[in-house]
Amino acid sequence: FSNRFKAVPPPLHATQTLPDFKIEPLNCGLTPIWVVREDILEGGTKQRACLPYLKACHDSGARVFVYASPFAGFAQVALAVTARTLGIPVTLFCEKDATKPGKRVFHEFSELARGYRARIELCDSLSEATERTSEYASQDSERLALPLGFDCPIFKKFLKQEITRGWEKILQVTDQEPATVWLPVGSGTLLKTFSQVIPQHVNIRGVNVRVLSDSDSRMIELAGINRCQIDPTPETFAEHSVVMPPIPSNIHYDAKLWQFMQRSAKPGDLWWNVAR
Numbered sequence: 001f002s003n004r005f006k007a008v009p010p011p012l013h014a015t016q017t018l019p020d021f022k023i024e025p026l027n028c029g030l031t032p033i034w035v036v037r038e039d040i041l042e043g044g045t046k047q048r049a050c051l052p053y054l055k056a057c058h059d060s061g062a063r064v065f066v067y068a069s070p071f072a073g074f075a076q077v078a079l080a081v082t083a084r085t086l087g088i089p090v091t092l093f094c095e096k097d098a099t100k101p102g103k104r105v106f107h108e109f110s111e112l113a114r115g116y117r118a119r120i121e122l123c124d125s126l127s128e129a130t131e132r133t134s135e136y137a138s139q140d141s142e143r144l145a146l147p148l149g150f151d152c153p154i155f156k157k158f159l160k161q162e163i164t165r166g167w168e169k170i171l172q173v174t175d176q177e178p179a180t181v182w183l184p185v186g187s188g189t190l191l192k193t194f195s196q197v198i199p200q201h202v203n204i205r206g207v208n209v210r211v212l213s214d215s216d217s218r219m220i221e222l223a224g225i226n227r228c229q230i231d232p233t234p235e236t237f238a239e240h241s242v243v244m245p246p247i248p249s250n251i252h253y254d255a256k257l258w259q260f261m262q263r264s265a266k267p268g269d270l271w272w273n274v275a276r
Contacts, residue, residue, distance in 0.1 A: 016051050016085050021166045023173040026247070026271070028261045034174050036166065036272045039248045043078030044275025045190065046150060049158035050082040056154055062144035064089045066137045068129035070211055070237070071095040071107040072252035073186065074275040075149055080113035090118040091136065091143075093129040098238035126211075148211075149187025151218065156193050163197045170270065178270035179203060182261055184253045185230055186211040188218045190274065195225050205264070206230040207257045210237045231260060248276040 022037040038045040054065065065083060069076035069092055076092050083090040090113075097107040106114075106122060114120050123129040130148075137145035146152075150159075171177060181198060183191050185206040194204060208230050212219050222230060233256045235242060241255035243262065249255040254273050261271060 016082070018048060021169045023170055028258070028265050028269075028271075031261075031265050031269075032267050033261065033265050033269045033271060034170070034178065035247065036170070036270065037247065038272065038274050039254075039276035041275070043081040044074045044250075045162075045272070046075050046159070046274075047078040047081055048162040049155055050078045050150070051085065052158045053150065053155040054079075054082055054086055054088065056158075057144055057146075058086065058088060061142065063142040064091065064140070064144070066091050066093070066133050066143050066145045068093045068123075068126065068133040068145075068148065069095065069110065069113075070126050070148075070186070071098050072109055072237075072250065073149075073211075074109060074250060074253070075187075076113045076118070077109055077116070077275075079146070080116035080118035083118065084116045092118050092120045093123050093132045093136070094120050095123055095126045095129050099240070147187075149189040151187050151189040151192075156189065159189070159193045160197055163193055167197055174268070174270075176268055177202065178268055179266060180205055180269045182207070182257050182265070182269060182271045184209055184250075184257060184274060185219075185222065186253060188212075188222045190272075191222060191228065191230075192225075194272075195228065200227065202227075204228045205260070207260055208232045209253050209256055210235075245273075247273065249273050250275050 019040055022040055024035055024037060026033055026035045041047050067079055080090055092113055094110040097105050110120050133145050137143040180203040182205045185191055185208045191206050204227055206228055240251045243259040245255055245258040
């Protein structure tokens with residue numbers, strides 16, 4: 001980032017103490033599986049990597065973070081929580097709540113981000129939010145537009161470190177290696193990072209919640225990962241999960257895996273529940 005910014009601020013020294021990974025047994029119908037309970041975090045899994053990511057961006061000169069969020073995306077919450085810890089301003093361009101046709105209102109997750117002191121702007125669509133984010137960031141060299149799902153090498157480096165820690169904890173708790181890991185697919189950031197961490201013989205089942213079109217380059221990249229099977233949800237992204245799991249789970253993301261796991265999960269499989 002260093003060439004982009006006018007002046008480099010002093011480095012930040014803020015820290016955060018997050019709960020350790022919580023891994024529990026869970027019955028998926030009659031099938032015993034394991035679940036990683038990231039729903040206990042304020043900002044879900046991405047909060048774990050967000051603080052070092054934002055610090056790295058800030059230490060390179062960024063003074064304001066800007067982000068375009070799907071209406072029910074939880075990265076907006078992870079960003080707001082972490083930016084508050086660091087004392088850095090955040091502006092979110094948020095897609096309107098798609099579950100309320102005819103109304104132009106924020107989703108509860110955007111309101112939650114506002115509660116963590118993020119400035120939020122309402123947009124009619126994710127494409128509009130993306131355009132306004134780019135325009136707003138371009139007006140000041142100290143504003144940094146973050147990519148959807150934080151899909152960039154620096155964030156994924158820190159996320160990889162966190163998932164590696166989580167995988168080590170999983171092996172300690174379960175005393176076995178899952179044959180399959182189940183993940184939601186929104187921007188694809190999480191799945192791509194998992195594919196770099198867990199052993200090659202462990203399968204990955206991704207459930208595409210349809211944030212992105214199949215023709216999007218990020219989805220095409222995911223399709224090229226050999227050991228991944230990615231299935232689209234029957235629901236659109238705006239629709240709630242038709243089947244709900246027995247633990248808190250994002251009804252537009254992680255909860256939509258449950259119907260697939262009920263049909264196809266095997267004993268000992270692992271579900272990484274990213275957020276509530």
